[in-house]
Amino acid sequence: MMSTAVLSSDCDPAPVANRREIRDLSHEAGDGKKTLTNGTPNSIGPWVEELVAIRDLRDETxxxxxxxxxxxxxxxxxMKAGMDSALAEECAQExxxxxxNKSHLYDASRASPSTWIFTIARNKxxxxxxxxxxxxxxxxxxxPQAEPEQEDIIGLQQESEHLGRALRDLPSKQxxxxxxxxxGELSHSExxxxxxxxxxxxKSRIRLALERLRHQMK
Amino acid sequence: MIAMTIKHHLPDELLMAYSAGELSEAVNLILATHISLCDDCRAALAGYDAVGGAVLDRCDSVPMSASSLNSVLELIHAQDSTAQEKEFRVPASDRTLPEPLAAYVGGDLDSVHWRPVGMGVKQAILPTSSDATARLLYIPAGTAIPDHSHSGLELTLVLQGAFQDDDGYFGRGDIEVASENLHHTPVADISEDCICLAVTDAPLKFKGWMPRMAQPFLGI
Incomplete structure (x- = not known):
């Protein structure tokens, strides 16, 4: 059984903070067809709609x-990071x-869902x-008065997919x-x-999104 | 306001190791503090986190236990009333100590428990795991730190004032990553007392007659 310690700040995600709703997400994404299916061609990016629905609508489905x-x-x-199956199961649940619980910190202009969930798993x-x-x-x-630009969100999600393909296409040794x-199998010096x-x-895309955010914070 | 004049940044391999979660607590602390002041490195870190996301995507899936989903749903039902606190904070960019560092000090500069170590220099060792040491240094304007070299990593981040050494001029937000066996004698800028966060992951080695003074100074 899990303890309430699972929600300690120790396993907070990286602070990509945005609590504003992404408006008319699907209309901006492509041919205007509304979809909540991941990875479809007119989707804004895999799992973005789901995370936004969790964040803004507390959508359990x-x-x-x-x-x-x-x-x-x-x-x-x-498990690859060194946990046995039982511990990995418990930590994955957490x-x-x-x-x-932290979906209000998800900012689609700065992280893909996989990236954001990676930071949670890493901190765990x-x-x-x-x-x-x-x-x-x-x-x-x-x-309260601002939210990320649609083009920043779409651009970041596309770049994240591009990076995923580039990783897949690398020579296997690399x-x-x-x-x-x-x-965690290499030390920092390796x-x-x-x-x-x-x-x-x-990097430049995220840098641009940060500039807009800084501007809003003034 | 965020310092826009940062010239000395984090090397890629440290950003990647921070993203991968492979650094000791003291090193994580100085990186988090620099990134709080430096949007270039914040963006670069987000790039490495995206690599982590791509690695996660490539993981084979290992089935969760049969009761897993129900346990998780029970938990989110039990906790939902307290979750999602939507506080809006303006970052305290007018403070000398960025948030991650302030959390270790227990406040801003006036909360630091300085210990004098001679020549007007003061230090405060921060509570981190013992595999690396994080210390705040207060160096009076114009003072030189003894010539030393290191077998491991030494990172120095300027929080106030500036210092100069063979690698250049370091102002607020700049971070120096001292390479192995580099000898250097940082000198605090004459115009203002210098406050730095310094992290070492191995004992320092001193040259010449200075070690006698330097040992109590660095507490090793």
Whole structure:
């Protein structure tokens, strides 16, 4: 049985903060057909609609879909990071509870759903395996009067998918090295400066989204 | 306001290791503090987090136990009333200590428990896990820190004032990553007392006659 400690700040997601509703999401995304199915061509990005429905509508059906997709992947990730099956199961459950409880921190202009859920799983890993909390950068939040631009959201989600394809297309030796780093099999001095991944575009896109956010915060 | 003049940033391998969760607590603290002041590194970190997301996507799935979904739904029902607190905070960018650091100090600069260590220099060691050490340093304007080298990692982040060494001029928000076996003698800028956060993951080695003074200074 899980303890209430699962909701300690130690497993908070990275502070990508946006609590504003994404309006007319599906209309901006493509041919105007409304869809809540992940990965369809006119979707804004896989799982974005589900996370937004969880965040803004507390939609439990969307949560069940997210749970069924991400729960087994988070469990696999945590097992690769060194947990046994029982511990990984418990931590994956806790991570998904965090997805529900911290969904107001999800900002689709700065992270894809996979990225955001990765940060939750990663913090859970540090919390449990290292028994440490992880100092996080100061939170940047959208104020009551503003929200991210649609083009920033769509652009970021597209760049995230592009990055996923680039990782898949890397030579297997290079890809293994990156995966090892994220599973915790490399020390920081073994991590190479060059990943072989095209990170420039996604960085500049996020930088632009941050500038807009800073402007709103003035 | 966020410092727009930051010239010295975090190297990619440290950002990736921070994203992967492979650094010690003290190193995480100095990175989180720098990123709080530096949107270039915040964006770069988000890029590495996106790599983590892509790695998660590639994971094979391991089935959850049969009762898993019900347990999780019970939990979210039990906790939903207290969740989703939508507080809106304006970041305290006028403070000297960014939020992650303030959490370790227990407030801003006036909450630091300084200990004098000679030559007008003061330090405060912060409570982190013992695999690396985080300390705040207060260096009077114009003072030099003893020449030293390191076998491990040494990171220095300026919070107030500035210092100069062989690698250049470091002002608020700038972070210096000292490479292995680099000898350097940072000197605080003459115009203002300098406050830095310094993190080391191995004992420092001192040269010449200075160690006698430097040992109590660094507490190692």
């Amino acid at each position: 969307a949560f069940v879909r997210v749970f069924e997709h991400f729960g087994p992947r988070v469990k696999a990730f945590l 991570a998904l509870v965090t997805v529900w 890993k540090i919390d449990v395996l290292r028994k440490q909390k992880r100092p996080e950068p100061e939170d940047l939040v959208w104020g 890809r293994d090295l990156i995966e090892k780093a994220y599973f 991590i190479a400066e060059q990943t072989g991944l095209p990170l420039g575009t996604i």
